[in-house]
Amino acid sequence: MLILTCPNCGVTAEETEFHAHGEAHLTRFGPGASDDDFENYLFMRDNPKGVHFERWRHVYGCGKWFHAARDTVTLEMFGTYTAQTSTVPQDIIDKIAERRPEWHPPEGA
């Protein structure tokens, strides 16, 4: 069972206080979008073995959403950060690069 630190209220707590909400940094496509773009937005998700960016909610705590960067294999946490961003903050990218020299940031990050 993971421990996470909520960047909104600063609490570090076990996973049962939180709820995972899937991949982070999706771009919303609405009316006018092509079928392909909309299908990608609605259904296609990355499932990497390694570094992953996720959405979480501190559901039993402050109720706020946030983002987490972690390794899906080792469960190492690289950091958590605000949900009010569409890109990965530089300090998180630096932390991952330090721990995973072979890793490359996703496009647009």
Add this chain to the structure above:
Amino acid sequence: MSEPISALNGAAYKDGIVEITALDPVGMITLRGDLGAGYLKKPLKKITGVDMPEVRGIKLNQDQGIAWMSPDELLVICPHADVATHLETLNNAIGSNHAMSVNVSDARAVFRLRGKHIREVLAKLAPVDTSPGAFEPGTIRRSRLAQVPAAFWMVDAETAQLVCFRSVAQYVFDLLKTAAQPGSEVNHYRR
């Protein structure tokens, strides 16, 4: 006009390692907005007599106070009868600014826990470090109590208060009674 009643109407449990009392209705206002704004700080100080709490803080002045709930949310605690007046004061101060204040007094149940083992009873049900030093008066912790959300804080070394939703008041009371059953002392924080 009838008097408002709490969900458990004063139920109490005195046979366990902690005394548990369901409190009579407590006034509670959920306030959302920019917590640094003067139009919130000023009326709040006037109403409760306390300053804006720090992150995860709770400031109490007798039966009134302010609890930090999230970066844009506070819980204002006051006598139940004062809620309407306080809401008016707050709304007047907020004016056309973007903030929200709502009465949630009756949507909650409040329990008082009293005794030497309050830290242990809480740690049986919440995944929270309630040890001395880690959890002290002045802090409010929102977490889960077994399967429902709850928030709790210490008033003094042997008194804690806990807030949950009204609909699960009986469940929470039963949980607390189970956790405080005679002979269940953990004695983990003895020293």
Add this chain to the structure above:
Amino acid sequence: MSTRIATGGRLLNKSKAVSFSFNGKQLRGYQGDTLASALLANDQMLVGRSFKYHRPRGIVAAGPEEPNALMNLGRGGQFEPNQRATTTELFDGLEAASQNHWPSLEFDVGAINTHLSRFLPAGFYYKMFIHPRPFWKHVYEPIIRHSAGLGKAPKDRDDDTYEHFHAFCDVLVIGGGVAGLEAARTAALSGAKVILLEQTAHWGGRAPVDGGSVEGKSITDHVDTLVAELAVMDNVQMRRRTMGAGVYDHGYVLGYESLKDHAPKTKGPRHRLWRIRAGHIITATGAIERPLSFAGNDIPGVMLAAAVRDYLVNFGVSVGDRTVVVTNNDDAYRTAIALVEAGLTVPAILDARVLPVDSPLMARAKELGIRVMMGHAIASVKGGKRVTSVAVCSQAGEGAALETIECDAVAMSGGWSPVVHLWSHCGGKLVWDSALASFRPDVDNAPTGADGHGFVTAAGAAAGFFGLDDILHDAHAAADGVVTTLGFKLPASATSPNAARQEESPLAPVWMMPQGANAKLREKTWLDYQNDVKVSDVRLAAQEGFVSVEHTKRYTTLGMATDQGKLSNINGLATLAGALDADIPTVGTTTFRPPYHPISLGAIGGEARGDVFQPLRRTPLHDWHDVNGAEWEPVGQWRRPYAYKRSGESTHDAVMREVANTRDKMGLLDASTLGKIIVKGPDAGKFLDMLYTKMMSSLKPGKCRYGLMCSENGFLIDDGVVARIDDDTFLCHTTTGGADRIHQHMEEWLQTEWWDFKVYVANVTEQYAQIAVVGPNARKCLEKLGGMDVSKDALGFMEWVDGELGGFKCRIYRISFSGELSYEIAVDAGLGQAFWDALMVAGNDLGVMPYGTECLHILRAEKGFIMIGDETDGTVIPQDLGLNWAISKKKEDYLGKRAQERSHMVDPTRWKLVGLETTDGSVLPDGAYAVGEGKNENDQRNMIGRVTSTYHSPTLGKGIAMGLVLHGPDRMGEVLDFPGTDGKTYSAKIVDPVFYDKEGEKQNV
């Protein structure tokens, strides 16, 4: 025979006798005994029958690794099967019974299997019971079910209670032996917060039995001093009778504390499950001795050498008058020496090794006059329910007996395996240590935690160190390293104590005894006692092509019993490696999974049983409903009255009465569970326009509007009435089940997508008791209460107003889910009961009756109103339900809009909502499918629709239903067939879903 001797028994309180029973026989022991030691003191070596062959089995070990001595303990609500006698502390009145035999332990019919063992090899069940197929269900399975299983399943509800406890520390030390105590002391001296767990009732582990001295003091004094030192340190918490059960991600550990097993009459919970979060974990879990593989090694009286020593030293029990010691290492000599020093006889030590010089222990044994036979082995053990003699042979040979030695016990030692379970649970790797002939933790490959660094360190014997001095130094160094990585610093004064060193000769790996044992001997040589797996079974598996240790385990069931192979694993995989002609590290180990030792289901459940098994949500009117005949319906975690039964009424009668009364006079519904969410801010209208399919920003303050909410993939997820409170503020009603979900949905979009919107949301569902006053007399009732104008002009249909009714501050919404004149009135929850009472009084001569959810359903179905969860199931879009009128065509965007343009969503063959009316007035079965022409690829009749809601309408006097039907709205009047599961086929005509008051005149008066 085994018996209590006059001296020894360091754990006993001989002044306190304890009585207990075994298979109904009254026996006596002492306070401090385990059930196993007390049974042995009463010469009860035979304690059970094996699982497969029903062979007589005796106590083998003295700790949790015991495979045989499993007991049914207690009775009634305190009965529990499969409890180990070796870990069960004796108490006055304990009742134990042996398992897996019929009719009795002494005479068991199932023992016939042992004579059939030639026909019951590994994989027997797989091979035998496959054909003929029909035999499985009717013949094989019932027979196997009857003979399978160890203990009896409890019949009564558990009398005890259980609990969890969340604890946090910097360093968690698991194991309170000398290594654990030293590690805890060292860690604590650095200032770190330390928790120390010990699974038994005693500190010091097995060191006090093995002896030695530390800094000139006896080991017992050393342990006492350490314990006293730790007990007064503020940053140390010590728990006995608490097992480290499992190590999980990010430093999470489950500890299993037994509070009442040794004292069932005390108050409080029986077990406590410790949910510990540790910065770092030190596993000082010691080691377990391995048996040796020789023919007859399962005959009662053959025991682990260290266990024989434990019973002697700890409990003053001699397990035999004449004990032959058989070993491949020095440690077993300690047993021989202890036995002789206690005045017992050791006819010989059979040592499989051939060594050039004697170690000090060997010299001491010889000095005591013990016959030491180097290079010798046991060819076979003789005896049935008890050892009578052993046949001695050369270890190098094939088992030809050189002599027979009379004895009544055999103490065996195949070396020691570090207990690596907790190290391995979360991914710690192992290395093969050829000097130990065992796996030990690979210090470079510890399980990693949240920070990516190792969070488990093994110490002492668990790390592969066996001399007392080495153990203490390792434990000290391990703790020093751990606290340093955690940022603490050990004071210079904290140094490791030194112990007197004792040189030992190296062990020689012995996986089969004798080395060239023939097939006949191998068939009598047990690896796994509890699951009856023999050397021959593992070799057969290898021969049949099982090369993976995981497959062999499952094929032979080696290590799959309740002891999870604590004794058998290394011997088993060495046997497999031998048969495969591979080396042991290549064969590898099976996976170590938590818990280390079985823990009770009660402890896992904790407090969650009985009344608090799960939360039950109650409205402010719950108690009133309860005493007024409510039949409860679970709606999520809420309980809502389904109907209020009067005496003599069936539930159906009650529902019919409630419908008729509400249509004719007046009904009251507790609608408090409906979600109420306040949405406020300058962008509130814009936000709701995105959430609802209809335009909400155009709603005028004081008005209400019905809205639909869809998910981003277009499906209908919730509906409800939105009221505009003022320019900036809306109140959104949700379904009962939707309140928390929709609140979260709103927050999600506000926080993660439209964080620039100036909107705040608050869920005020439980602030209000909301009561629907419904029916032709509703207005009269409110007028009787008085206080405000509720006339048609003052409060029109789909309007709301704040006011006071009968002295109650309230908000009234004129909305209707029944088609009747209806007011939904919200008052503060704390006044809900008083307000309900006032309505009941005011409505008394207006024919008021409360009504439940089934009546509500019928009222809405008569009006053709959809219900989320009935007409929707996560695959239905509003357009399917003919709700196009509730979808804005003007809006550029709303959640679900793009998805509703996808090709499948605009497919004209999507099933559409219609009303259904049975041709004979009966009620369609819920969920029934309409069948059409032709068959599908699975040769099933094609389906063209299904029933989503179905009721008997008392208003119309017939069965009415709603359903989704292919081209439904274009097929009005057509009759469809609905085959039921009762063998009948129901016919129903497609009609308009609005059955009652199509013009809506009744609600708009």
